[in-house]
Amino acid sequence: MKKILLFIPIILFLASCSPTAPKKTKEQGESKVLLQRFLSKSRFLDNGSSVRIFLSIDIDxxxxxxxxxxxxxxxxxxxxxxxxxxxxxxxxxxxxNTENATQEGGLLTVWFDIPKPKDLLTGLALAEIKDLRTGNKIFNDCFLRFQSGKVSDYFMFYDKTGKTPLARNYFTVQDTVVLRSLSEKEQTFKVFKYRYDFDAAISPMSTTPRAASKSLFVDSSFTISSNKPFVLKSDALYYFTRDTTESYGIGMVVGDKRFPKMTRPEKLVRPLIYVSTNAETSDLYNSKDSKRSLDNYWLNIMQGNQGTAKRTIKSYYQRVEQANRLFTTYKEGWKTDKGMVYIVMGDPTRITRTKDKEVWTYTRNSQYSEVNFTFTRRANQFADDHYELQRYAEYQSIWFPTVEQWRNGDKI
Structure with a gap:
């Protein structure tokens, strides 16, 4: 029997989100978002008398x-x-048009200004996006701060020309970027680089208290000036701040040249933690030959069925890549709580949002019931969109069968 070494090249050309205990409650001021064949993210920058919204649409x-x-x-x-x-x-x-939009692969980024209302500190911009070709429609909600001292409300990364906005939290090694505000104000930033391998998300069923946050130690630091290009020379977590006394700065994850894709065997084994036993995870993580361990893993769980293994590998790592695109914050998207749920469960049927909470609803067609995963926004100095999952032991009734589908090759 041929080894599943043959499967690995498939990954190299891959393109490119209730249990009985959690009660379903109607949140006041909720925003429901249907996920269909295209997804969107948004952020804003202060633009004096207005705010500028950057809307990124993954059209696929x-x-x-x-x-x-x-x-x-x-x-x-x-x-x-x-x-x-x-x-x-x-x-x-x-x-x-070409004045307010850019296109990169299947990603469309559009920006537009909204005048600031008087006497309001915050607001909500709700955008409706219609795809006339497919008939699909989604809504994107962007929480706005009209008066803020947060540096991330004023500065954002652009490409090396300083003209094309890069409204995301991740970049790749040797990228050249510019940090600038819409006012083009000159500002010196202190940059701290952290080389730290953050852990993957823990199980949705784990109700034990979270371990205390580990201390991060600065690997190196340097200074940059806004409006001037600089090169991201190594993969790490970068943190930009105007003043070291600031509570919040601007964070970015810099990955290897393939990120958000994953292609190296030693990295491909990591996201398998979500569908593996403890013993399998230990073998994968501690192996001195990641390529061989990866081959043996898929060979064993697919019982030698190469066709099923190929389809499952492709589907799984497409979700890993998409999780990196959508959910990277201070760590790779696949390691976040949202990334974990997205990889295993797929796109939610519905998302319900409030200012500091998201509820992902999955409809179980076979049983005509719904399962809710609730994410709560947590303050984080590196990222404004860091969310943590509310965990319940009762999730096992849906989580374990879904994992088993992956292991049987039925989750394509």
């Missing part, structure tokens, strides 16, 4: 900006908060 097909301008219709409403959906402060339509 090749396109040109000219095609996007015809295929997509974007509109928005501005509300005081999540609980005041009947009180729209302003509304508008967003045209897509």
């Amino acid at each position: 097909r090749t396109f040109t900006l000219a095609e996007a301008s015809k295929d997509f219709v974007i509109s928005y409403n501005l509300y005081p908060d999540y609980s005041a959906k009947q009180n729209s402060l302003s509304t508008g339509n967003v045209a897509i």
Whole structure:
């Protein structure tokens, strides 16, 4: 029988989110988002008398900006908060053109300004995105701060020309970027680099108290100036701050040249922790020959069925890559709580959001019931979108059968 060494090249060309105990409650001021065939993320920058929203849409097909301008219709409403959906402060339509949009692979990034309302500290921008080609429609909600001292509300990374916004938390080694504000204010930043291998998310069923946060030690530091290009020379967690007394700065994860894809055997074994036994995980993590261990792992759980193994490998690592794209914060997206749930469970049927909480709902068609995974936003100095899963032992009734589907090759 041929070894599953043959399967590894498949990964090299891969393209490129209730148990009985948690009670379902109706949150005041919720925003429901249906995930369909395209996904979106957003962030904002202060622009003086307005805020500029950067909307990134993962379309999952090749396109040109000219095609996007015809295929997509974007509109928005501005509300005081999540609980005041009947009180729209302003509304508008967003045209897509070369002046306010960029295209990179299957990712479309569009930006537009919304005037700041008077006498409000925060607000909610709800964008409706229609794909006229497929008929799909999604909503994207962006929580806004109109008066803030957080450096990440004013500065963002751009490409080496300083013109193309890069509205994400991850980059790759040797990328050249520019940190700048919309006002192009000159600012010196102290940059700290941390070389630390963060742990993967713990099981959704683990209800034991979390271990105390480990201390991070600075590997090196340097200074940069805003509006000037600089090179990301090594993979690490980078932290940018104007003043070392600031509580919050700007974080970024710098991965190898393939990130958010994973191709090296020693890295490919890591995300398998979510569908493996403790003994299997120990063997994979401690092996001196990651490639051989990876081959043997898939050979064993698929009982030698190469066709099933190929399909399962492709599907699993596509989700790992997408988790890295969508959920990277201060650590790779696959290691986050959201990344773990997304990899194992897939796209939620529905997302319900409030200011500091997200509820992912999965519909179990065979039983006509719903399972909710609730994520709570936690303060984090590196990232503004760090969420932690509320864990319950009762998740095992849905989690273990889904993991077993992966191990049987039925989760494609």
